[in-house]
Amino acid sequence: MTVATQSTAMPTAGQHGLVAHSDGPVVPVQTRSERFRSVDVADFAPVTGREHEWKLSPVAAFADLTSGELDGARLDLETAGAEGVAVEWIARDDARIGTAGTPEERASANAWTNFGEALLIRVTGEDEKIATVTRTGLGATPRAAHTVIEAAPNSRGLVVLGGTGSARLSENVEVIVGEGANLTVVSVQEWDDDAVHLASHFARIGRDAKLKHIVVSLGGKVVRVNPSTHLAEQGGDVEALGLYFSDAGQHLEQQVYVHHDAPNTRSRVTYKGALQGEGARSVWIGDVLIGNAAVGTDSYEQNRNLVLSDGTRADSIPNLEIETGDIAGAGHASATGRFDDEQLFYLMARGITEEEARRLVVRGFLTEIVQQIGVAELEERLTAALEAELQGA
């Protein structure tokens, strides 16, 4: 049977949505995995601050990192190694580079275009081990860096990637977790007050492998660490944790993305932050995409903010996209609460001093994440650093 019907669904010139927006020909990306990506900075339009990935960031504070020339020389490192963790510089054309992810925004692409050699941190062997690599004294020069953290199949290990001193750094960190490996990566930002640090972490999780990824941001003027995890093979597991303390004039941001792309994968995202002081700012965006292939996914993401004073702002945006009906569970939660005068009165009415009351609340709130780090010495140091933040130090 052939019936010629005129479809009423054909678009017409006047149809809503066909005409470009007044601020440019921007077509909203509907699915998180379909965002434009490229390793070449020239493929990205200059940053205006209106882009969805920049709209909550103080883009004027780091125009040099999104559009300027970056110094791609080796960074100064302080390394505390361990047996089974090799740290070395590798050439740009190393086959591992680019296997975990591709930049989705201009600062990331600018770093990719400009880095000279990449730092490789390679974990092998099934024994537990801890290695620390701290970048320090980077100075006022805008820099690009590229790091590859690779866990060999069935290996175990914990890598702390730290930053101290002054810095203007845009970087990419690729995390390649081999089949059956169990890797923890802790990214600790303890920069000086004037530092700007923009980082994109791309993790690819192999079959039955597990990554625990922890972002701790305490110091720096603007710190933006955006970890994305591709659960590319079945049985992959990611635990993405974050901890931040934003004080006066500080902008701490994290855009967390988990892509479930294989059967029976699991993700847990928990970010907790405290804000104190005029202009203290935090941004958390949590995107979870459960793809068509990801049957049996078990996913949960949450962000909690504790506001300790007036004049702060915490943005918290969870997004969940599900393309398959056959999942074990998916959920998200976000809450921003304040520690106010009535809470202070309540604690003090039980004999607790004001100073102790604040410490109690913030410690209680953030300890959940600190305890997950698994390096006693680092946990103690961060607990002390958090208390120093509270004193306004």
Next chain:
Amino acid sequence: MSVLEIKNLHVNVETDQGTREILRGVDLVINEGEIHAIMGPNGSGKSTLAYTIAGHPKYTVVEGEILLDGENVLEMSVDERARAGLFLAMQYPVEIPGVTVTNFLRTAKTAIDGEAPSVRHWVKDVRTAMGNLKMDSAFAERNVNEGFSGGEKKRNEILQLELLKPKFAVLDETDSGLDVDALKIVSEGVNRAKENTGLGILLITHYTRILRYIKPDFVHVFVAGKIAEQGGPELADRLEEEGYDRYQVAETASAE
């Protein structure tokens, strides 16, 4: 022998409409081991008295004194008052995010005693006190008052009363919103605290219901910021029958 004395207390509160005088000359003496019920209609200043004793910054004392064993309470900060032996069981206990009941109780006990309690005894004391108040042990790991029902919040207040062992406790409408079972449990806790520590109690309530379970030695009727009448327990019985109307009528008449 401890004594809490309130002398000619005048208290103002700042509101959007300006300064309002809430307490207009309150005199009260509470000895160790005594239970004083403060009863009165809404807006008579009962809660203001409670919060002023505890030192809430919203209330300004413009005249008068509060003395604990001769020490000037008004010069003490909120936490100093608590460490000196005063306790306020709040009508609306606030939620404290991130702080578990266990952590909170231990911190408060350490602050009040000036040293950390011995771990073994403390854990046992907490468990016993929670059992007495029919609180599930899971409470210990929940954040203070977060997601607690009204009754659970009130039990948590009395739990603190029993563990912190103050000299004097002000119970601000602890009975409000409780069903009869919870009211009994809470009342038993208050009676136990008095029995065990010789606690002096200022029991603030709108209703006579709780007085069936906590027997007052003295009853004071609060009207328009001062004590309009006082007597023994029989005064509560009379209030139960007559309500507060006759005081308000008298107040209106005297104001004209």
